[in-house]
Amino acid sequence: MEYLNVYASKLIPERELFASGHKACQGCAPALALRYLLKAAGPNTIVCNATGCMEIISSAYPDISWGVPWIHVAFENAAAVASGVEAGIKALQRKGKISKGKVNIIAIGGDGATFDIGMGPLSGLLERGHDVLYLCYDNEAYMNTGIQRSSGTPKYASTTTSPAGDVIPGQQTVKKDLAQIAIAHQVSYVATASTSYPVDFIEKVKKALATDGAKLIHIFAPCPTGWRAKPKDIIKLGRLAVQTGLFPIYEYCNGRYKMTFDLPFLKSIKYYLKIQGRYRHLTEEMIKELDEDLKQRYRWLETLARETKEAK
Amino acid sequence: MGKRKGIESSIALADAAAMCRVDGISAYPITPQTHIVEHLSEWVNDGKLDAEFVPVDSEHSAMSAACGLSSVGARTFTATSSQGLALMHEILFIASSMRFPMVMAVANRALSAPISIWNDHSDIMAERDIGWIQLFAENGQECFDLTPLCFRVSEDKRVVLPSLLNFDGFIVSHMIEPIEYWDQEQFDAFLPPFEPQIRLDVKNPTTMGVVGVPEIYYETKMVHHDALRKAKAVVKEGFAELEKTVGRKYEVVEKYKADDAEVALTILGSLAETAMTAVDNLRKKGHKVGLVRPRLWRPFPDEEFIEAVSNIPVLGVADRAYTFGAAHHPVASEVKSVLFNEEKRPKVLEFVLGIGGRDVKVEEFEEMFMKMIKVKDGAKPFGIEYVGVR
Numbered sequence: 163m164e165y166l167n168v169y170a171s172k173l174i175p176e177r178e179l180f181a182s183g184h185k186a187c188q189g190c191a192p193a194l195a196l197r198y199l200l201k202a203a204g205p206n207t208i209v210c211n212a213t214g215c216m217e218i219i220s221s222a223y224p225d226i227s228w229g230v231p232w233i234h235v236a237f238e239n240a241a242a243v244a245s246g247v248e249a250g251i252k253a254l255q256r257k258g259k260i261s262k263g264k265v266n267i268i269a270i271g272g273d274g275a276t277f278d279i280g281m282g283p284l285s286g287l288l289e290r291g292h293d294v295l296y297l298c299y300d301n302e303a304y305m306n307t308g309i310q311r312s313s314g315t316p317k318y319a320s321t322t323t324s325p326a327g328d329v330i331p332g333q334q335t336v337k338k339d340l341a342q343i344a345i346a347h348q349v350s351y352v353a354t355a356s357t358s359y360p361v362d363f364i365e366k367v368k369k370a371l372a373t374d375g376a377k378l379i380h381i382f383a384p385c386p387t388g389w390r391a392k393p394k395d396i397i398k399l400g401r402l403a404v405q406t407g408l409f410p411i412y413e414y415c416n417g418r419y420k421m422t423f424d425l426p427f428l429k430s431i432k433y434y435l436k437i438q439g440r441y442r443h444l445t446e447e448m449i450k451e452l453d454e455d456l457k458q459r460y461r462w463l464e465t466l467a468r469e470t471k472e473a474k
Numbered sequence: 475m476g477k478r479k480g481i482e483s484s485i486a487l488a489d490a491a492a493m494c495r496v497d498g499i500s501a502y503p504i505t506p507q508t509h510i511v512e513h514l515s516e517w518v519n520d521g522k523l524d525a526e527f528v529p530v531d532s533e534h535s536a537m538s539a540a541c542g543l544s545s546v547g548a549r550t551f552t553a554t555s556s557q558g559l560a561l562m563h564e565i566l567f568i569a570s571s572m573r574f575p576m577v578m579a580v581a582n583r584a585l586s587a588p589i590s591i592w593n594d595h596s597d598i599m600a601e602r603d604i605g606w607i608q609l610f611a612e613n614g615q616e617c618f619d620l621t622p623l624c625f626r627v628s629e630d631k632r633v634v635l636p637s638l639l640n641f642d643g644f645i646v647s648h649m650i651e652p653i654e655y656w657d658q659e660q661f662d663a664f665l666p667p668f669e670p671q672i673r674l675d676v677k678n679p680t681t682m683g684v685v686g687v688p689e690i691y692y693e694t695k696m697v698h699h700d701a702l703r704k705a706k707a708v709v710k711e712g713f714a715e716l717e718k719t720v721g722r723k724y725e726v727v728e729k730y731k732a733d734d735a736e737v738a739l740t741i742l743g744s745l746a747e748t749a750m751t752a753v754d755n756l757r758k759k760g761h762k763v764g765l766v767r768p769r770l771w772r773p774f775p776d777e778e779f780i781e782a783v784s785n786i787p788v789l790g791v792a793d794r795a796y797t798f799g800a801a802h803h804p805v806a807s808e809v810k811s812v813l814f815n816e817e818k819r820p821k822v823l824e825f826v827l828g829i830g831g832r833d834v835k836v837e838e839f840e841e842m843f844m845k846m847i848k849v850k851d852g853a854k855p856f857g858i859e860y861v862g863v864r
C-alpha cells in the first residue's frame with residue numbers, strides 16, 4: 163500500500179495475461195480479480211482453476227482468455243492439483259528435466275470451491291506447505307449454478323437455496339472465516355483483499371508470491387448477477403464492504419497482523435445493504451444485529467493487529 | 475539378469491515403480507494397498523529415489539495431485555483399493571480424458587457396506603468405464619513385470635492414457651513369493667524416459683481442461699475411445715518386448731489347456747491359479763477342461779477372446795462382483811455381448827464366487843467344471859450359480 167498515492171497506471175504492468183472478451187457478466191468483479199492477479203504474477207505462472215464462474219467464462223474452447231499455462235480438473239480439487247503441479251515442477255527441475263527458475267503456482271477457487279467442497283484439499287495444501295498461492299475469489303454464493311448459498315454466504319442474504327421466505331428470512335448461518343482457517347495452518351502469509359482496491363491487491367499478490375511455502379489470499383469480489391446489484395455499483399460495493407468493516411482487509415505475515423487501512427470510523431452498512439436485492443427483505447432489527455456483529459469482529463481484529471504489532 | 479528374491483508382492487510392485495524412475499507419487503493409505511506407498515516413501519526418504527512423495531489428504535486428492543504431477547510432465551504413480559478407488563471415481567474419468575499417462579496399482583478389495591477389507595472385484599468393476607487401460611496381475615511376479623509395462627504403454631505416443639494394474643488384495647498383495655527382479659539397465663532399456671507431447675510450461679503456455687461445448691465434446695470422447703481401443707496393439711508390442719527382456723510370455727487373453735478343451739472357465743485375477751489346479755486334477759481324470767482369462771480387461775480384447783473360445787462348446791464365466799439388479803454380472807455381460815453376434819460360440823454359463831474374501835476351494839472349481847460338463851453332454855443350461863452362498 164506504500165504506493166497507493168502514486169499514479170497507479172505507472173505501477174501496474176500494461177500487459178494483459180487475462181484477455182478481455184471472456185464471457186463474464188457486465189460488472190463482474192471476480193473477473194477483475196483475475197486480471198489484476200496476472201498483472202501481479204506475470205508470465206512465469208501456472209494457474210490451477212476450480213470449476214466455477216471464472217473457469218467457465220474464461221475457457222470455452224477455443225475462446226481461451228488465459229495467457230499463462232492453465233489447468234482445470236474439477237470443482238473441489240484445485241488445491242490438490244496445484245500440489246501435484248508444484249511437486250512435479252520441483253522434481254523435474256531438480257532432476258534437470260526442465261529449466262530451472264521460479265514458477266508461480268496459483269490455485270484459484272470461488273467461495274463454494276474453497277469454503278465448502280474443497281476445504282479438505284485446501285487444508286492439505288496449506289498443511290503440507292507447497293509453494294502455492296491459493297486465491298479464493300469470494301462472491302458469496304455458488305454463482306455458476308444459479309446463486310445457491312455457500313458457507314461464505316453472509317447471514318440473511320437471500321439466495322436460491324436460502325430464499326427470503328415468510329418464516330425463514332434468508333441465510334441463517336454466519337460466514338465462515340476463511341483467512342482465520344488458513345492462519346490456523348501456521349502458514350507464513352495470508353491476506354484479505356477487495357477487488358475495489360486493485361493496487362493493494364496487486365501488492366499483496368506480489369508479497370505472497372515472494373514468500374516461500376503455502377499462502378492464501380481471500381478477495382472479496384462482488385457479483386452483480388448474484389447479489390442483484392447494478393453493475394455500476396460493483397466497485398462501490400467492494401469499497402463499502404471494507405469501509406463499513408464488514409470485510410476488513412488485512413495481512414497476516416509470520417505471526418503478525420497488519421490492517422491495510424486505519425479506518426477512523428466505520429461507515430454505516432445501511433447503504434451497502436440497500437443497493438443489493440439479496441438484502442431487500444431485511445428489517446431494522448436484522449440490520450442492527452449485522453451491524454453489531456461486524457463491529458465486534460472488527461474490534462477483535464483491530465486488537466489482534468495492535469497486540470501482534472506490539473509483540474515485535 | 476536380475477536376482478530372485480523371496481518378497482511380498484506389494485513391496486516388489488513398489489520396487490518396480492521406483493525402478494521405473496517415477497518423478498512423483500501421490501499417496502493415501504488404505505488396506506490392503508498400504509505397503510506399496512509405505513515402501514515408496516522409504517525409497518524417497520532414504521534418498522534412493524529422486525521423486526516427490528505427496529502424502530495427500532484423501533484419495534480424491536491423490537488422483538487430483540496425480541493429474542497435477544502428470545500435467546507438468548512428471549512420470550506419476552499412485553496406488554489404492556476399494557473405498558479409495560471409489561472416492562477417486564470422479565477424477566478417474568478426468569485423468570483419462572485429459573490424457574494423463576500415469577499408472578495406478580489397485581489391490582482389489584470389496585466395497586462397503588458392510589465394510590470388508592477382503593478381496594473381490596467390486597471396486598474395479600464399478601470403475602470399468604473410466605477410460606483407463608486395465609490389466610490383471612495374478613501373482614507377485616506379474617505385479618513386478620507389468621508395472622513397467624503399464625508405464626511403457628501409457629506413455630507411448632499412440633496411446634497417452636493412464637493404466638491401472640489390478641491384483642487381488644491380500645491374496646496377492648501380502649503374499650511372499652519368489653520374484654525375479656529385473657536389473658536397472660533392463661528397466662531403462664524397456665522404459666525410455668518420459669517425453670510428454672504437451673506439458674504445462676511457462677515458456678509455451680497451453681490450456682488444459684477447457685469447457686467442452688457441444689460442437690467439440692463428442693469428438694473428444696471419440697478420440698479417447700479410439701485411442702483406448704488401439705492401445706491393445708501397443709500392449710501386445712509391450713508384451714513381446716517384455717518377453718525379449720525377461721523371457722516371460724504374457725498374452726492379452728491367457729489360455730490354460732484351452733486349445734482342445736470342451737469346457738473352459740473365464741476368470742480374472744489370482745483365483746485362476748486355484749482353478750488351474752482343478753483343471754489339472756480333472757485332466758488327469760480325462761476331462762477336457764481349461765481356462766481362458768482376459769489379462770487385458772480394458773480395452774477388452776474381443777478378437778483374441780472370440781478366437782480363444784469359439785471352438786469350445788461350453789464356457790463358464792466367474793464373476794467376483796455383482797452388477798446389482800442386472801440380468802448378468804460384469805464379466806458375464808461383457809463376454810456374452812462379445813459373443814452374441816458370433817455364429818460359432820460357446821454356450822455361456824455364469825457363476826458368482828469369491829465375494830468379500832469368501833474362499834473358493836479347488837473342489838468347488840471341480841464341481842463347477844463337472845456341472846458345465848453335464849451341460850456339454852446335453853443337460854439343460856442353468857441360470858447364474860452363486861457358488862458357496864448360504
Ligand SMILES: Cc1ncc(C[n+]2csc(CCOP(=O)(O)OP(=O)(O)O)c2C)c(N)n1
Pocket residue numbers: 192213214215216237238271272273274275276301303304305306307312
Ligand atoms: C462435484 C461437483 N459438484 C457440483 C458441481 C456443480 N458446480 C459447478 S460450479 C459450482 C458453483 C461454484 O461456486 P463457487 O466456487 O462459489 O464459484 P462461482 O461460480 O460462484 O464463481 C457448482 C455447485 C460440480 N461441478 N462438481
Ligand code: SF4
Pocket residue numbers: 185186187188189190191192193215216219301305306384385386387388
Ligand atoms: S454470475 Fe457473478 S461471478 Fe459469475 S460471471 Fe456473472 S457477475 Fe461474474
Ligand SMILES: [Mg+2]
Pocket residue numbers: 272273274299300301302303304305
Ligand atoms: Mg461463489
